[in-house]
Amino acid sequence: MNKVMNKAAATAANETTVLEAIKAGMSDAMDADPEVILMGEDVGLAGGIFRTSTGLHQRFGSRRVIDTPLDEKGIVAHAVGMAMYGLKPIVEIQFSGFIHDAFEHIMFCAARYRWASGGQYSCPMVIRVPSFGGIKGGFWHSQSVEAYFVHHGGVKMLCPSTPEDAYRMMLAAVQDPDPVLLIEPVPLYRSLSASFERDGKPAEIGKARIVRPGNDVTIITYGPVLYEAIKAADELALTTGIETEVIDLRSLIPYDIETILKSVKRTGRVIIVHEAPLSMGLGAEFATVVQEKAFGYLHAPVQRVAAPDVPYHFSIGDDYYRPNAGLIQLAIERIMSFEF
Numbered sequence: 001m002n003k004v005m006n007k008a009a010a011t012a013a014n015e016t017t018v019l020e021a022i023k024a025g026m027s028d029a030m031d032a033d034p035e036v037i038l039m040g041e042d043v044g045l046a047g048g049i050f051r052t053s054t055g056l057h058q059r060f061g062s063r064r065v066i067d068t069p070l071d072e073k074g075i076v077a078h079a080v081g082m083a084m085y086g087l088k089p090i091v092e093i094q095f096s097g098f099i100h101d102a103f104e105h106i107m108f109c110a111a112r113y114r115w116a117s118g119g120q121y122s123c124p125m126v127i128r129v130p131s132f133g134g135i136k137g138g139f140w141h142s143q144s145v146e147a148y149f150v151h152h153g154g155v156k157m158l159c160p161s162t163p164e165d166a167y168r169m170m171l172a173a174v175q176d177p178d179p180v181l182l183i184e185p186v187p188l189y190r191s192l193s194a195s196f197e198r199d200g201k202p203a204e205i206g207k208a209r210i211v212r213p214g215n216d217v218t219i220i221t222y223g224p225v226l227y228e229a230i231k232a233a234d235e236l237a238l239t240t241g242i243e244t245e246v247i248d249l250r251s252l253i254p255y256d257i258e259t260i261l262k263s264v265k266r267t268g269r270v271i272i273v274h275e276a277p278l279s280m281g282l283g284a285e286f287a288t289v290v291q292e293k294a295f296g297y298l299h300a301p302v303q304r305v306a307a308p309d310v311p312y313h314f315s316i317g318d319d320y321y322r323p324n325a326g327l328i329q330l331a332i333e334r335i336m337s338f339e340f
Protein backbone atom coordinates (compact mmCIF):
# COMPACT_ATOMS: atom_id res chain seq x y z
CA MET A 1 0.00 0.00 0.00
CA ASN A 2 2.81 2.41 0.94
CA LYS A 3 4.64 1.63 -2.31
CA VAL A 4 1.53 2.49 -4.33
CA MET A 5 1.05 5.75 -2.43
CA ASN A 6 4.73 6.67 -2.85
CA LYS A 7 4.57 5.98 -6.58
CA ALA A 8 1.45 8.13 -6.92
CA ALA A 9 3.12 10.93 -4.97
CA ALA A 10 6.23 10.71 -7.16
CA THR A 11 4.09 10.86 -10.32
CA ALA A 12 2.25 13.91 -9.03
CA ALA A 13 5.55 15.56 -8.12
CA ASN A 14 6.80 15.02 -11.69
CA GLU A 15 3.74 16.57 -13.29
CA THR A 16 4.18 19.91 -15.03
CA THR A 17 1.60 22.67 -15.36
CA VAL A 18 0.98 24.48 -18.64
CA LEU A 19 2.71 27.54 -17.21
CA GLU A 20 5.78 25.54 -16.19
CA ALA A 21 5.83 23.80 -19.58
CA ILE A 22 5.96 27.15 -21.39
CA LYS A 23 8.87 28.22 -19.19
CA ALA A 24 10.61 24.88 -19.80
CA GLY A 25 10.22 25.33 -23.55
CA MET A 26 11.73 28.81 -23.44
CA SER A 27 14.57 27.67 -21.18
CA ASP A 28 15.45 24.67 -23.38
CA ALA A 29 15.29 26.81 -26.53
CA MET A 30 17.64 29.37 -24.96
CA ASP A 31 20.00 26.61 -23.84
CA ALA A 32 20.11 25.15 -27.33
CA ASP A 33 20.60 28.41 -29.24
CA PRO A 34 22.41 31.51 -27.90
CA GLU A 35 20.56 33.67 -30.45
CA VAL A 36 17.22 33.08 -28.69
CA ILE A 37 16.22 35.98 -26.45
CA LEU A 38 13.12 36.80 -24.37
CA MET A 39 11.69 40.31 -24.15
CA GLY A 40 8.57 41.96 -22.83
CA GLU A 41 7.01 43.88 -19.98
CA ASP A 42 8.23 42.54 -16.62
CA VAL A 43 9.55 39.27 -18.09
CA GLY A 44 12.94 39.69 -16.40
CA LEU A 45 13.24 40.60 -12.75
CA ALA A 46 9.55 39.99 -12.00
CA GLY A 47 9.36 36.77 -14.02
CA GLY A 48 6.38 37.91 -16.10
CA ILE A 49 2.92 38.93 -14.98
CA PHE A 50 1.91 35.24 -14.74
CA ARG A 51 5.42 34.18 -13.62
CA THR A 52 6.00 32.21 -16.81
CA SER A 53 9.63 33.37 -16.96
CA THR A 54 10.59 33.16 -13.28
CA GLY A 55 14.31 32.44 -12.93
CA LEU A 56 15.23 32.98 -16.59
CA HIS A 57 16.68 36.45 -15.98
CA GLN A 58 18.94 35.08 -13.25
CA ARG A 59 20.00 32.19 -15.46
CA PHE A 60 20.54 33.90 -18.81
CA GLY A 61 21.21 37.50 -17.79
CA SER A 62 19.81 40.87 -18.80
CA ARG A 63 21.20 40.73 -22.36
CA ARG A 64 18.99 37.74 -23.18
CA VAL A 65 16.00 38.33 -20.89
CA ILE A 66 15.05 41.94 -21.47
CA ASP A 67 12.55 44.03 -19.51
CA THR A 68 10.92 46.53 -21.85
CA PRO A 69 8.77 49.65 -21.47
CA LEU A 70 4.97 49.35 -21.60
CA ASP A 71 4.87 49.67 -25.37
CA GLU A 72 3.61 46.69 -27.38
CA LYS A 73 4.23 48.42 -30.69
CA GLY A 74 7.81 49.23 -29.74
CA ILE A 75 8.47 45.77 -28.33
CA VAL A 76 7.42 44.03 -31.54
CA ALA A 77 9.15 46.62 -33.75
CA HIS A 78 12.46 46.03 -31.98
CA ALA A 79 11.94 42.27 -32.17
CA VAL A 80 11.38 42.47 -35.93
CA GLY A 81 14.70 44.26 -36.38
CA MET A 82 16.48 41.75 -34.16
CA ALA A 83 14.99 38.83 -36.08
CA MET A 84 16.01 40.24 -39.46
CA TYR A 85 19.60 40.46 -38.26
CA GLY A 86 19.99 36.98 -36.85
CA LEU A 87 18.44 36.87 -33.40
CA LYS A 88 15.39 34.78 -32.49
CA PRO A 89 13.26 36.87 -30.14
CA ILE A 90 10.45 35.50 -28.00
CA VAL A 91 8.10 38.40 -27.32
CA GLU A 92 5.55 38.35 -24.51
CA ILE A 93 2.39 40.40 -24.91
CA GLN A 94 1.02 40.45 -21.36
CA PHE A 95 -2.59 39.95 -22.45
CA SER A 96 -4.08 39.37 -25.89
CA GLY A 97 -6.20 42.49 -25.40
CA PHE A 98 -3.02 44.58 -25.64
CA ILE A 99 -1.82 43.15 -28.97
CA HIS A 100 -3.72 45.60 -31.16
CA ASP A 101 -1.04 48.28 -30.79
CA ALA A 102 1.47 45.85 -32.32
CA PHE A 103 -0.74 44.72 -35.21
CA GLU A 104 1.01 46.86 -37.83
CA HIS A 105 4.46 45.51 -37.04
CA ILE A 106 3.25 41.91 -36.82
CA MET A 107 1.21 41.76 -40.00
CA PHE A 108 2.78 44.42 -42.23
CA CYS A 109 6.41 43.91 -41.21
CA ALA A 110 7.18 40.56 -39.58
CA ALA A 111 4.72 38.59 -41.71
CA ARG A 112 5.82 40.09 -45.02
CA TYR A 113 9.57 40.62 -45.03
CA ARG A 114 10.47 37.12 -46.24
CA TRP A 115 7.98 37.48 -49.09
CA ALA A 116 8.83 41.08 -49.89
CA SER A 117 12.56 40.34 -49.98
CA GLY A 118 12.25 37.25 -52.15
CA GLY A 119 13.60 35.11 -49.34
CA GLN A 120 16.65 37.26 -48.63
CA TYR A 121 15.36 38.02 -45.14
CA SER A 122 13.27 36.04 -42.73
CA CYS A 123 11.70 37.03 -39.45
CA PRO A 124 11.94 34.12 -37.01
CA MET A 125 10.17 35.31 -33.89
CA VAL A 126 7.64 34.00 -31.37
CA ILE A 127 4.86 36.25 -30.12
CA ARG A 128 3.37 34.88 -26.93
CA VAL A 129 -0.29 35.86 -26.60
CA PRO A 130 -1.93 34.94 -23.26
CA SER A 131 -5.59 34.60 -24.21
CA PHE A 132 -9.16 33.62 -23.32
CA GLY A 133 -11.54 34.34 -20.46
CA GLY A 134 -12.27 32.42 -17.32
CA ILE A 135 -9.99 34.44 -15.05
CA LYS A 136 -12.45 37.23 -14.16
CA GLY A 137 -10.39 39.58 -16.30
CA GLY A 138 -13.19 41.53 -17.93
CA PHE A 139 -12.72 43.93 -20.85
CA TRP A 140 -8.97 43.95 -21.50
CA HIS A 141 -7.76 40.63 -20.13
CA SER A 142 -10.13 38.03 -21.59
CA GLN A 143 -9.83 38.39 -25.33
CA SER A 144 -9.75 35.81 -28.14
CA VAL A 145 -7.94 37.55 -31.00
CA GLU A 146 -7.16 34.62 -33.30
CA ALA A 147 -9.36 35.77 -36.18
CA TYR A 148 -7.57 39.13 -36.45
CA PHE A 149 -4.43 37.48 -37.79
CA VAL A 150 -5.70 34.89 -40.27
CA HIS A 151 -6.40 37.05 -43.33
CA HIS A 152 -2.96 38.41 -44.22
CA GLY A 153 -0.71 35.36 -44.55
CA GLY A 154 2.91 35.08 -43.50
CA VAL A 155 2.36 34.00 -39.90
CA LYS A 156 1.68 30.72 -38.16
CA MET A 157 -0.56 30.34 -35.13
CA LEU A 158 -0.47 27.60 -32.50
CA CYS A 159 -2.73 27.03 -29.50
CA PRO A 160 -1.73 24.43 -26.89
CA SER A 161 -4.25 22.85 -24.55
CA THR A 162 -1.94 20.47 -22.69
CA PRO A 163 1.38 20.94 -20.87
CA GLU A 164 3.23 18.77 -23.39
CA ASP A 165 1.86 20.76 -26.31
CA ALA A 166 2.81 24.00 -24.57
CA TYR A 167 6.40 22.78 -24.25
CA ARG A 168 6.75 21.31 -27.72
CA MET A 169 4.91 24.14 -29.48
CA MET A 170 7.26 26.66 -27.90
CA LEU A 171 10.22 24.73 -29.31
CA ALA A 172 8.58 24.45 -32.73
CA ALA A 173 7.76 28.16 -32.76
CA VAL A 174 11.33 29.16 -31.93
CA GLN A 175 12.72 26.95 -34.70
CA ASP A 176 10.30 28.15 -37.39
CA PRO A 177 11.64 30.65 -39.96
CA ASP A 178 8.42 32.68 -39.91
CA PRO A 179 6.75 34.63 -37.10
CA VAL A 180 4.60 32.38 -34.91
CA LEU A 181 1.83 33.52 -32.61
CA LEU A 182 1.54 31.21 -29.63
CA ILE A 183 -2.01 31.61 -28.31
CA GLU A 184 -1.56 30.63 -24.67
CA PRO A 185 -4.53 29.32 -22.65
CA VAL A 186 -4.42 31.46 -19.49
CA PRO A 187 -7.26 29.55 -17.71
CA LEU A 188 -5.19 26.36 -18.03
CA TYR A 189 -1.88 27.85 -16.84
CA ARG A 190 -2.13 26.44 -13.32
CA SER A 191 -5.31 24.35 -13.47
CA LEU A 192 -3.90 21.60 -15.70
CA SER A 193 -0.83 19.44 -15.14
CA ALA A 194 0.59 16.28 -16.68
CA SER A 195 3.80 14.33 -17.04
CA PHE A 196 5.83 14.31 -20.25
CA GLU A 197 9.40 13.79 -21.31
CA ARG A 198 11.36 17.03 -21.52
CA ASP A 199 13.48 15.89 -24.44
CA GLY A 200 13.77 18.98 -26.64
CA LYS A 201 11.57 17.61 -29.42
CA PRO A 202 9.33 20.20 -31.12
CA ALA A 203 5.69 19.72 -32.06
CA GLU A 204 4.74 19.20 -35.68
CA ILE A 205 3.06 22.37 -36.86
CA GLY A 206 -0.17 21.81 -38.78
CA LYS A 207 -1.29 18.64 -37.00
CA ALA A 208 -4.53 18.23 -35.06
CA ARG A 209 -5.19 15.50 -32.49
CA ILE A 210 -8.27 13.37 -31.90
CA VAL A 211 -8.64 13.49 -28.12
CA ARG A 212 -11.90 11.55 -27.95
CA PRO A 213 -12.96 9.08 -30.65
CA GLY A 214 -16.59 8.77 -31.74
CA ASN A 215 -18.75 7.86 -34.73
CA ASP A 216 -21.86 10.05 -34.41
CA VAL A 217 -20.71 13.69 -34.28
CA THR A 218 -17.44 15.55 -34.84
CA ILE A 219 -16.53 18.50 -32.63
CA ILE A 220 -13.73 20.75 -33.87
CA THR A 221 -12.27 23.00 -31.19
CA TYR A 222 -9.13 24.41 -29.56
CA GLY A 223 -7.97 26.06 -26.36
CA PRO A 224 -9.65 25.81 -22.94
CA VAL A 225 -13.13 25.06 -24.34
CA LEU A 226 -11.71 21.72 -25.49
CA TYR A 227 -12.39 20.43 -21.99
CA GLU A 228 -15.98 21.66 -22.06
CA ALA A 229 -16.41 19.72 -25.31
CA ILE A 230 -14.96 16.56 -23.77
CA LYS A 231 -17.21 16.96 -20.72
CA ALA A 232 -20.29 17.36 -22.89
CA ALA A 233 -19.35 14.36 -25.04
CA ASP A 234 -18.69 12.12 -22.04
CA GLU A 235 -21.96 13.04 -20.32
CA LEU A 236 -24.07 12.47 -23.45
CA ALA A 237 -22.36 9.16 -24.11
CA LEU A 238 -23.48 7.98 -20.67
CA THR A 239 -27.04 9.28 -20.88
CA THR A 240 -27.91 8.83 -24.57
CA GLY A 241 -25.26 6.61 -26.12
CA ILE A 242 -24.25 9.34 -28.60
CA GLU A 243 -20.54 9.00 -29.29
CA THR A 244 -18.90 12.31 -30.15
CA GLU A 245 -15.45 12.62 -31.67
CA VAL A 246 -13.51 15.63 -30.33
CA ILE A 247 -10.68 17.12 -32.36
CA ASP A 248 -8.17 19.48 -30.76
CA LEU A 249 -6.93 21.58 -33.67
CA ARG A 250 -3.70 22.63 -31.87
CA SER A 251 -2.43 24.40 -35.00
CA LEU A 252 -4.71 27.18 -36.25
CA ILE A 253 -2.49 28.42 -39.10
CA PRO A 254 -1.96 26.11 -40.88
CA TYR A 255 -4.76 23.80 -39.77
CA ASP A 256 -5.12 20.07 -40.34
CA ILE A 257 -7.84 19.75 -42.96
CA GLU A 258 -7.06 16.06 -43.53
CA THR A 259 -7.88 15.05 -39.96
CA ILE A 260 -11.04 17.18 -40.03
CA LEU A 261 -12.34 15.72 -43.29
CA LYS A 262 -11.53 12.14 -42.34
CA SER A 263 -13.60 12.52 -39.17
CA VAL A 264 -16.45 14.38 -40.90
CA LYS A 265 -16.76 11.76 -43.62
CA ARG A 266 -17.18 9.12 -40.92
CA THR A 267 -19.64 10.95 -38.64
CA GLY A 268 -21.55 13.16 -41.10
CA ARG A 269 -22.24 15.78 -38.41
CA VAL A 270 -20.00 18.69 -37.39
CA ILE A 271 -20.01 21.17 -34.51
CA ILE A 272 -17.34 23.85 -34.23
CA VAL A 273 -16.68 25.31 -30.78
CA HIS A 274 -14.56 28.37 -30.03
CA GLU A 275 -14.46 31.03 -27.35
CA ALA A 276 -14.17 33.95 -29.76
CA PRO A 277 -17.36 35.71 -30.93
CA LEU A 278 -19.50 33.73 -33.36
CA SER A 279 -19.62 35.91 -36.46
CA MET A 280 -16.69 35.95 -38.90
CA GLY A 281 -14.62 33.73 -36.61
CA LEU A 282 -12.43 30.73 -37.36
CA GLY A 283 -15.53 28.55 -37.05
CA ALA A 284 -16.96 30.14 -40.19
CA GLU A 285 -13.81 29.18 -42.11
CA PHE A 286 -13.87 25.58 -40.90
CA ALA A 287 -17.59 25.29 -41.65
CA THR A 288 -17.07 26.57 -45.19
CA VAL A 289 -14.20 24.19 -45.92
CA VAL A 290 -16.19 21.22 -44.58
CA GLN A 291 -19.15 22.09 -46.79
CA GLU A 292 -16.91 22.67 -49.82
CA LYS A 293 -15.00 19.42 -49.47
CA ALA A 294 -17.39 17.04 -47.69
CA PHE A 295 -20.91 18.29 -48.39
CA GLY A 296 -22.05 14.92 -49.75
CA TYR A 297 -21.17 13.25 -46.45
CA LEU A 298 -23.15 15.61 -44.21
CA HIS A 299 -26.37 14.48 -42.52
CA ALA A 300 -27.07 17.93 -41.04
CA PRO A 301 -25.93 21.55 -41.43
CA VAL A 302 -22.69 22.45 -39.68
CA GLN A 303 -23.32 23.94 -36.23
CA ARG A 304 -21.28 26.51 -34.30
CA VAL A 305 -21.07 27.15 -30.55
CA ALA A 306 -19.25 30.36 -29.69
CA ALA A 307 -19.35 33.54 -27.68
CA PRO A 308 -21.96 36.22 -28.43
CA ASP A 309 -21.07 39.07 -30.79
CA VAL A 310 -20.42 41.58 -28.03
CA PRO A 311 -17.28 42.61 -26.13
CA TYR A 312 -16.28 40.53 -23.15
CA HIS A 313 -17.83 42.35 -20.19
CA PHE A 314 -18.03 42.08 -16.41
CA SER A 315 -21.82 42.38 -16.52
CA ILE A 316 -22.07 39.25 -18.66
CA GLY A 317 -19.58 37.20 -16.69
CA ASP A 318 -17.37 34.28 -17.61
CA ASP A 319 -20.08 31.67 -17.09
CA TYR A 320 -22.48 33.33 -19.53
CA TYR A 321 -20.03 34.53 -22.18
CA ARG A 322 -17.89 31.47 -22.79
CA PRO A 323 -19.21 28.25 -24.38
CA ASN A 324 -19.84 25.57 -21.79
CA ALA A 325 -20.67 21.88 -21.68
CA GLY A 326 -24.41 22.55 -21.43
CA LEU A 327 -24.49 24.62 -24.62
CA ILE A 328 -22.38 22.06 -26.42
CA GLN A 329 -24.71 19.25 -25.31
CA LEU A 330 -27.69 21.16 -26.71
CA ALA A 331 -25.86 21.53 -30.03
CA ILE A 332 -25.10 17.80 -30.13
CA GLU A 333 -28.72 16.87 -29.42
CA ARG A 334 -29.95 19.36 -32.01
CA ILE A 335 -27.66 18.12 -34.75
CA MET A 336 -28.47 14.48 -33.99
CA SER A 337 -32.18 15.16 -34.45
CA PHE A 338 -31.71 16.64 -37.94
CA GLU A 339 -31.75 14.68 -41.19
CA PHE A 340 -31.67 16.04 -44.74
